[in-house]
Amino acid sequence: MDVSIRERDGVTIFDIQGRIIGSDSLELKSVIDDHIASKAEGEVKILLNLARVPMMDSSGLGVVVAAYTSVQRKKGRIALLNLGRSTRQLIVMAKLMTIFETYDNEDEAVASFQ
Amino acid sequence: MDVSIRERDGVTIFDIQGRIIGSDSLELKSVIDDHIASKAEGEVKILLNLARVPMMDSSGLGVVVAAYTSVQRKKGRIALLNLGRSTRQLIVMAKLMTIFETYDNEDEAVASFQ
Amino acid sequence: MATSQEHIIRLEIPSEIQLIYVLDAVVSEILREMEFDDEAVEQANLAVIEAGTNAILHGNSSDPNKRVYFQFLVGEDKLTVIVKDEGEGFNPDLVPNPLDLENLLSTSGRGIFLMRTFMDEVNYSENGTKVQMVKYKFNENK
Amino acid sequence: MATSQEHIIRLEIPSEIQLIYVLDAVVSEILREMEFDDEAVEQANLAVIEAGTNAILHGNSSDPNKRVYFQFLVGEDKLTVIVKDEGEGFNPDLVPNPLDLENLLSTSGRGIFLMRTFMDEVNYSENGTKVQMVKYKFNENK
Ligand SMILES: Nc1ncnc2c1ncn2[C@@H]1O[C@H](COP(=O)(O)OP(=O)(O)O)[C@@H](O)[C@H]1O
Ligand SMILES: Nc1ncnc2c1ncn2[C@@H]1O[C@H](COP(=O)(O)OP(=O)(O)O)[C@@H](O)[C@H]1O
Numbered sequence: 001m002d003v004s005i006r007e008r009d010g011v012t013i014f015d016i017q018g019r020i021i022g023s024d025s026l027e028l029k030s031v032i033d034d035h036i037a038s039k040a041e042g043e044v045k046i047l048l049n050l051a052r053v054p055m056m057d058s059s060g061l062g063v064v065v066a067a068y069t070s071v072q073r074k075k076g077r078i079a080l081l082n083l084g085r086s087t088r089q090l091i092v093m094a095k096l097m098t099i100f101e102t103y104d105n106e107d108e109a110v111a112s113f114q
Numbered sequence: 115m116d117v118s119i120r121e122r123d124g125v126t127i128f129d130i131q132g133r134i135i136g137s138d139s140l141e142l143k144s145v146i147d148d149h150i151a152s153k154a155e156g157e158v159k160i161l162l163n164l165a166r167v168p169m170m171d172s173s174g175l176g177v178v179v180a181a182y183t184s185v186q187r188k189k190g191r192i193a194l195l196n197l198g199r200s201t202r203q204l205i206v207m208a209k210l211m212t213i214f215e216t217y218d219n220e221d222e223a224v225a226s227f228q
Numbered sequence: 229m230a231t232s233q234e235h236i237i238r239l240e241i242p243s244e245i246q247l248i249y250v251l252d253a254v255v256s257e258i259l260r261e262m263e264f265d266d267e268a269v270e271q272a273n274l275a276v277i278e279a280g281t282n283a284i285l286h287g288n289s290s291d292p293n294k295r296v297y298f299q300f301l302v303g304e305d306k307l308t309v310i311v312k313d314e315g316e317g318f319n320p321d322l323v324p325n326p327l328d329l330e331n332l333l334s335t336s337g338r339g340i341f342l343m344r345t346f347m348d349e350v351n352y353s354e355n356g357t358k359v360q361m362v363k364y365k366f367n368e369n370k
Numbered sequence: 371m372a373t374s375q376e377h378i379i380r381l382e383i384p385s386e387i388q389l390i391y392v393l394d395a396v397v398s399e400i401l402r403e404m405e406f407d408d409e410a411v412e413q414a415n416l417a418v419i420e421a422g423t424n425a426i427l428h429g430n431s432s433d434p435n436k437r438v439y440f441q442f443l444v445g446e447d448k449l450t451v452i453v454k455d456e457g458e459g460f461n462p463d464l465v466p467n468p469l470d471l472e473n474l475l476s477t478s479g480r481g482i483f484l485m486r487t488f489m490d491e492v493n494y495s496e497n498g499t500k501v502q503m504v505k506y507k508f509n510e511n512k
Contacts, residue, residue, distance in 0.1 A: 019252070021248055021249070021252060021277050022245050022246065022248030022249060022252075022277070022281065023245045023246055023248070054270075055270055055273065055274060057274055057277050057278060057281065057339075057342075058278055058336070058338040058339045058341075058342055059281065059336070061338060062334075062335040062336050062338070063335070065333055065334070065335050066335040068333070069333060069335075085267070085270075086267075086270045086274075090274075090342070093341075093342065093345050094326065094327075094332075094338055094341075095327050095332060096332065099332070099333070133394070135390055135391070135394060135419050136387050136388065136390030136391060136394075136419070136423065137387045137388055137390070168412075169412055169415070169416060171416055171419050171420060171423065171481075171484075172420055172423075172478070172480040172481045172484055173423065173478070175480060176476075176477040176478050176480070177477075179475055179476070179477050180477045182475070183475060183477075199409070199412075200409075200412045200416075204416075204484070207483075207484065207487050208468065208469075208474075208480055208483075209469050209474060210474065213474070213475070235384055235386070235434065236382075236384065237381070237382065237383050237384075237389070237392060238380070238381070238382040238383075239379075239380065239381050239382075239396075240378075240379065240380040240381075241379050241380075242377055242378065242379075244377070246403055247379070247403075249399050249402075249403060250379060250396055250399045250400060250403070252399075253395035253396060253398065253399040254381075254392055254395060254396055256395065257391050257392045257394075257395040258392060260391075261388055261389075261391065261392070292377065
């Protein structure tokens with residue numbers, strides 16, 4: 001798994017590439033946590049781009065949930081972009097589809113933060 | 115491994131994709147043998163495009179040698195196109211570099227058959 | 229040549245979470261060879277990763293001297309996977325349901341649930357140190 | 371947590387040539403985890419595939435009831451691979467040199483030569499049914 005970070009109109013987009021399994025979740029968690037810690041309250045705007053994540057295990061999903069909770073606590077916003085079949089299925093099965101905001105289009109997702 | 119076949123100026127180009135290991139060599143051998151069998155003496159013109167073969171084992175190399183021998187017997191010509199580091203190293207180690215004709219450019223390779 | 233009743237592949241690893249990638253590679257390749265459809269491949273793959281992760285982290289507490297044993301029984305129409313750890317075991321019936329409202333936002337606790345969701349059969353034995361899972365190739369019931 | 375002296379991964383397969391892809395997956399993943407450079411990965415991978423192919427085809431004569439046992443000993447600076455078959459064995463010293471002029475255009479007979487070329491150590495034992503190969507991570511001699 002690789003993660004790269006970019007900014008668009010004040011939104012921080014995490015482009016994740018590769019399966020998130022095993023110890024990948026620890027790595028992903030630390031990247032996201034560091035970013036959240038660096039922002040002041042009310043200023044966290046995160047988009048997790050999962051377009052190139054063919055699969056994620058329960059520890060990966062745990063990281064997404066943890067990110068959601070941390071962001072809420074900091075009065076920020078987090079959304080998921082471009083869920084694939086497998087990651088969408090995982091989130092649906094875990095009954096988290098109504099909790100997470102999801103987008104299939106980056107422009108739309110970024111605009112929603114403005 | 116996948117093989118697809120195309121014709122260019124009377125030359126039959128085998129585009130091979132993927133590692134040639136294990137039972138792949140049997141499959142490759144049958145595709146090449148069928149093609150050679152379908153041609154009359156003096157009419158076999160084969161280019162094996164290895165651009166997308168990251169690795170080949172000794173049974174794969176055996177198929178290339180068998181193809182070379184069959185083509186010679188039928189008074190045809192066979193050449194190798196786009197050897198990668200790994201396939202080139204294999205052929206060098208087996209002391210076959212001086213026996214096989216090799217090209218790094220398809221236009222040149224095809225022209226050489228005219 | 230006698231007909232082989234079972235087509236068994238075994239894998240044995242020390243308890244290091246990094247070795248999940250080796251497990252993943254084995255399972256993916258077996259499922260691909262068996263020509264499961266893409267969705268079934270992802271599902272079975274995920275279930276085996278969950279079971280392997282549990283064996284390493286919970287069962288063997290990441291003790292590299294403890295080992296995890298995998299067996300893959302490749303059948304005509306199904307794959308059976310057995311995962312065995314060298315830990316203390318646990319009672320799978322006491323694991324909280326991750327779909328209960330109070331657990332929905334938990335950051336863990338979904339592994340066994342996903343195994344049960346994505347495999348056709350999941351059976352724990354030997355005090356929870358062994359789990360056997362089956363995925364059928366053509367499952368008309370799902 | 372005691373320090374683990376050896377980090378051993380075991381794989382055991384029936385003698386089916388299609389299972390070379392499973393072997394390939396395991397070896398590739400171990401080599402990648404060990405952070406060998408790309409060329410060393412290809413070389414060690416090829417050598418293990420050759421040894422596995424020989425065990426399946428020559429050692430066990432593709433008898434699916436006979437099994438091939440792989441051990442991967444992952445060290446700090448080297449990978450040791452042991453391949454054991456259940457066949458009759460052979461004398462590796464009597465295998466013709468594929469570089470001899472009369473063998474150059476042979477369609478087979480290069481497997482052991484490639485193992486010796488690409489691994490740093492190759493040792494046969496148990497009458498040729500077992501081969502142990504070592505690849506060092508930083509080999510200044512090569
Ligand atoms: N092999 C095992 N050995 C001991 N305990 C286990 C094992 N597998 C699961 N458990 C226990 O069951 C709980 C639930 O597991 P699981 O549903 O996979 O979620 P998670 O691994 O995220 O906690 C674990 O937290 C652990 O306490
Ligand atoms: N594990 C084995 N058991 C029995 N015979 C073997 C084994 N490995 C190799 N051999 C013998 O050594 C010969 C040379 O093997 P190798 O160099 O790998 O080339 P190839 O497999 O193409 O014949 C084989 O043809 C076979 O007779």
